[in-house]
Amino acid sequence: MAGFTLTQLCKSFGHTMVLNEISLEASDGEFVVLLGPSGCGKSTLLRIIAGLEAQSSGSVNIGNRVVDSLPPRDRDIAMVFQQYALYPHLTVRENLAFGLKMRKESTAVIEKRIGDAAELLEIHELLDRKPKELSGGQRQRVAMGRAIVRKPKLFLFDEPLSNLDARLRASMRVELKKLHQRLGVTMVYVTHDQIEAMTLGEKIVVMDQGHILQIGTPDQIYHHPINPFVAAFIGNPPMNLIEGSVHLEGQYLEFHAGDFALRLETHAHIETAIHSDSAVLGIRPEDIKLDIPSEPHLTLSGFIDVVENLGGDHIVYLISQEQHLTARTTPNSRRRAEDPITAYVPLQKLHVFVNQVRIPLELYYH
Amino acid sequence: MVFPALAVVGIFSLYPAMDSFLLSLHRIYLGLPSLGEPFIGLGNYTQLFQDPVAHQAFIVTLGFVILSTTFELLLGIGIALVIHEHFKGRGWVRAAVLIPWAIPTVVASQMWRFMLNDQYGLVNLMLFGDQVEAYVPWLADPWMAFGAIVLADVWKTSSFAGLLVLAGLQVIPDDVYDAARIDGATAWQRFWHITFPLLKPALLTALLFRTIDAFRVFDLVFVMTQGGPGDATQVIQFYGYKTLFTEGRVGYGTSISVTVFVAILILSLFYVRTVGSKLLEQERA
Ligand SMILES: Nc1ncnc2c1ncn2[C@@H]1O[C@H](COP(=O)(O)OP(=O)(O)OP(=O)(O)O)[C@@H](O)[C@H]1O
Ligand SMILES: [Mg+2]
Numbered sequence: 001m002a003g004f005t006l007t008q009l010c011k012s013f014g015h016t017m018v019l020n021e022i023s024l025e026a027s028d029g030e031f032v033v034l035l036g037p038s039g040c041g042k043s044t045l046l047r048i049i050a051g052l053e054a055q056s057s058g059s060v061n062i063g064n065r066v067v068d069s070l071p072p073r074d075r076d077i078a079m080v081f082q083q084y085a086l087y088p089h090l091t092v093r094e095n096l097a098f099g100l101k102m103r104k105e106s107t108a109v110i111e112k113r114i115g116d117a118a119e120l121l122e123i124h125e126l127l128d129r130k131p132k133e134l135s136g137g138q139r140q141r142v143a144m145g146r147a148i149v150r151k152p153k154l155f156l157f158d159e160p161l162s163n164l165d166a167r168l169r170a171s172m173r174v175e176l177k178k179l180h181q182r183l184g185v186t187m188v189y190v191t192h193d194q195i196e197a198m199t200l201g202e203k204i205v206v207m208d209q210g211h212i213l214q215i216g217t218p219d220q221i222y223h224h225p226i227n228p229f230v231a232a233f234i235g236n237p238p239m240n241l242i243e244g245s246v247h248l249e250g251q252y253l254e255f256h257a258g259d260f261a262l263r264l265e266t267h268a269h270i271e272t273a274i275h276s277d278s279a280v281l282g283i284r285p286e287d288i289k290l291d292i293p294s295e296p297h298l299t300l301s302g303f304i305d306v307v308e309n310l311g312g313d314h315i316v317y318l319i320s321q322e323q324h325l326t327a328r329t330t331p332n333s334r335r336r337a338e339d340p341i342t343a344y345v346p347l348q349k350l351h352v353f354v355n356q357v358r359i360p361l362e363l364y365y366h
Numbered sequence: 367m368v369f370p371a372l373a374v375v376g377i378f379s380l381y382p383a384m385d386s387f388l389l390s391l392h393r394i395y396l397g398l399p400s401l402g403e404p405f406i407g408l409g410n411y412t413q414l415f416q417d418p419v420a421h422q423a424f425i426v427t428l429g430f431v432i433l434s435t436t437f438e439l440l441l442g443i444g445i446a447l448v449i450h451e452h453f454k455g456r457g458w459v460r461a462a463v464l465i466p467w468a469i470p471t472v473v474a475s476q477m478w479r480f481m482l483n484d485q486y487g488l489v490n491l492m493l494f495g496d497q498v499e500a501y502v503p504w505l506a507d508p509w510m511a512f513g514a515i516v517l518a519d520v521w522k523t524s525s526f527a528g529l530l531v532l533a534g535l536q537v538i539p540d541d542v543y544d545a546a547r548i549d550g551a552t553a554w555q556r557f558w559h560i561t562f563p564l565l566k567p568a569l570l571t572a573l574l575f576r577t578i579d580a581f582r583v584f585d586l587v588f589v590m591t592q593g594g595p596g597d598a599t600q601v602i603q604f605y606g607y608k609t610l611f612t613e614g615r616v617g618y619g620t621s622i623s624v625t626v627f628v629a630i631l632i633l634s635l636f637y638v639r640t641v642g643s644k645l646l647e648q649e650r651a
Contacts, residue, residue: 052544073550085541089563098559099549150549 002063002076002153002186003027004049009058011044011210018044020210022058026188026203031180033201034190035233041210042190046156049188051075063153073102078147079156082163084139086131092142093127099150113149120179121145137168144179155187161196173199194234198222206230227356228280237315239282239351240325246279246354255281255352260321262298264347274354282351285315288327289344297344300325304339318343383627390621396614403617410621420622422597423605426512430601431580434519438576439569441520442527449528450535463525471522475589478518479505482590505591508598515586515599523579527572534568535561574637581630602626 003026011019019041026032034042047053049060051072060067067075078099086095093114100110118124121141131139140160147155160176161169177200180187191197197204198218206213206221206229214226225231231239244257248270255262262281288300302320309331316327318341327343335341352359390410394403414420449460466474481488484503494500505511538561546556584603587593593600593608600608603626610619 047544050544050548052547072548073552077548079545079548081541081545083539083541085539085545087542087545087560098546098551102550102552102555146545146549 003030004063004154004186004188005061006045006049007059007061009045009048009060010056011041011048011053012056018210019048019055022210022212024205024212024215026186028186029184030186031200031202032186032188033197033204034188034207035192035194035197035201035204036207037192037233040207042192042207043158045207046079046158046188046190049154050077050079050156052079076153077156078150078152078154079158080140080143080147080160082159084131084143084163086139086142086146088131091128091130092123092134092145095131095142096127096145096149099146110149113151114145117145117148120148120182136164137172140164140172144176148179148183153186155185157187157189159190159192162191162193169196176200194236198234206233224358224360225282225351226358228282228353231282231351231353235284237285237326237328239284240288240323242281242283242323244279244281245275245277246281246352247273247275248359249273249275253352255279257281258322260323264298264350274359276354278355280351280353280356282353283325283345284349284351285326285328287345287349288325288329289346290316290327290329290332290341291344293344293346296347298347298350300343300345302341302343304335304337304341306337307335316341386620386627387624390617390624392617394616396616406617410618411625413618414621414625419597419600420602420605423600423602426597426599427581427583427601427603429512430516430519430583431577433516434523434580434583435573435576437516437520438524438527439531439572441524442529442531442572443565443569445525445528446531446535450532463528466522466524467526467529469522471585472589474522475518475586478514478521479590482514506595508595511591511595511599515583515590518586518590519580519583523576527576530572530575531565531568534565534571538564570637574634577637578630578634581633582626 005026006022006024009019009022010017022045024032034045036042044053048055049062051067051070055068062075062077087098090098096114096117097110100113105113114127118127121144123138123141123145126134126138126142131142134142140163143160157176161172164172173196176189180200189196189200198221201218203215204218204221205215208229214221214230216224221230222234225234225239228241232241242255242257242260244255244260246256247254250273251266251269253262253264253266255264289297300318300320302318302325305317305319305324307317308315312331314329314331314335316329316335318325318327320343325343391405391407392403393401393406393409395401445463449456449463453459469477480486482504484490484501484506487501487504489504490501493502502510504514542560542564543556546560551559582603583601584607587599587601587604588607591599593604602622606619606622606626608619609615609622613619
């Protein structure tokens with residue numbers, strides 16, 4: 001059993017608070033992704049879990065054991081770094097063996113573990129090379145190998161793929177997923193790439209400025225983002241966000257943003273009226289349909305600004321009631337800039353945030 | 367564009383070196399101009415290789431090189447490790463450490479001579495206070511005098527070795543240490559398995575500079591001991607100086623200088639060839 005629990009972790013460097021009341025739980029074998037913009041404290045959190053950095057307050061529990069006073073070596077963890085951090089003067093074999101030697105494992109065990117890891121990662125022919133003789137992708141494999149041979153309870157990854165080119169990143173992503181399925185060990189993975197987060201994570205932790213904003217499965221985060229920040233951070237192209245005011249009363253929801261007006265009839269009855277001038281209406285680009293859907297929907301009319309052809313998809317930038325919107329649709333070669341267009345959004349795909357908090361609209365439609 | 371550079375090298379290094387070499391092929395006594403300046407081929411050199419005083423001077427020099435370089439490198443590593451750490455006032459400590467190195471050697475030597483003086487020296491005062499009868503004439507004892515010039519040199523140049531080592535420390539990335547901590551290496555193991563091997567290029571550079579410099583030691587001896595007592599601290603350069611300027615044996619004295627020059631040249635070439643190539647190889651890592 002090696003899940004982990006973080007309880008109200010705080011961290012300050014001098015007077016700057018970098019982590020604020022971070023609490024998080026992961027079960028054994030879970031793949032947890034820490035996602036957030038640069039500088040939000042992801043690496044710091046990972047380093048605190050590893051024991052490389054001491055927290056200012058709060059507690060870390062790994063595998064039902066409080067490890068706050070333990071140095072990294074006694075926490076039974078392995079870490080893969082963004083810059084690989086291979087020992088430059090040692091061969092790949094020696095790099096893999098280093099941690100085992102420090103723990104005084106027998107030569108037979110070391111040989112066996114290196115052999116297994118080399119096979120798993122297909123790095124047999126690299127074993128006698130020095131790190132400088134490897135490509136970026138190969139270094140990344142070796143760095144993972146160095147973590148694997150230790151058979152830790154918990155793997156920590158700090159943006160391990162960010163130094164690779166896009167193609168290699170995609171293939172390493174898949175390999176990492178396979179690796180997790182095969183080893184079944186708890187992993188914490190830091191990234192600011194939402195695609196990595198969505199594809200790898202079983203649990204995504206969205207962070208910003210030292211706070212956890214939302215914890216959830218990829219689907220929860222994607223379909224029910226808790227606030228406009230999370231909504232905009234996940235998804236490509238990003239969600240359309242229109243700022244305006246909202247009025248909810250009885251069975252009606254009214255949203256205004258300049259000329260853009262929207263009035264919906266909901267199924268539920270709202271007892272207490274809600275009115276806010278700080279509201280955001282969110283629409284995912286793929287939820288803007290160009291064919292009339294069968295479900296209840298909102299109709300937007302306007303004209304096409306630009307069409308981007310991605311091959312499999314078209315990204316249509318359109319302007320409706322002075323609002324710029326992005327739609328992701330199936331290709332259609334007849335669309336031209338300046339053409340009039342009518343678009344439809346199924347009502348249950350609308351996201352409404354009032355005072356930075358999501359209104360669970362879906363409740364009103366089911 | 368190469369020509370001006372070549373001309374400068376020619377005028378300022380090649381010409382004096384060649385001229386010295388030519389001088390060393392003659393017998394010249396400054397005090398006896400009537401003897402003329404006969405050409406004697408390598409006569410001065412054959413004499414030098416049989417000269418027991420020169421042998422003694424060579425052994426003293428070798429001892430000085432080995433001892434001072436060893437201590438300077440060890441201390442240099444220590445200094446570098448300390449000033450590499452983050453602590454308040456590190457900038458000041460770094461500057462302070464370099465002070466001995468910044469003082470001109472002649473001044474530093476004079477300072478050490480005063481401090482080791484048998485009657486009013488600071489060292490005697492600190493060790494024995496007002497028990498004047500216990501005062502030790504440090505520079506009058508052959509071994510102590512030798513120790514004193516080694517000590518003065520170590521005091522003066524360890525920080526320079528430290529600076530070279532520090533430069534080596536600074537290129538080792540922090541996350542390599544993080545990786546080693548997670549891999550379970552203790553502080554000592556991190557030093558021995560990570561820092562030390564990665565520091566090798568810097569250590570070799572420091573070694574190269576320090577041996578060559580120590581081999582040429584002159585001013586320390588000139589100021590502190592004048593080669594004495596007896597010939598106990600007479601290093602080869604000082605012997606050359608003495609024959610040349612106090613005894614006026616220009617040809618013979620010059621042959622000593624040329625020999626030292628050639629020895630250092632060979633030493634440098636050896637370093638650059640063996641050590642240097644490895645060094646460059648490592649740095650490309
Ligand atoms: N040793 C330190 N001393 C002072 N401030 C630090 C230190 N380490 C990190 N910080 C600050 O803490 C904040 C969070 O840093 P951290 O490295 O955890 O961010 P991150 O989310 O990993 O960013 P990135 O995606 O760029 O790696 C940053 O504002 C950073 O400047
Ligand atoms: Mg980071």
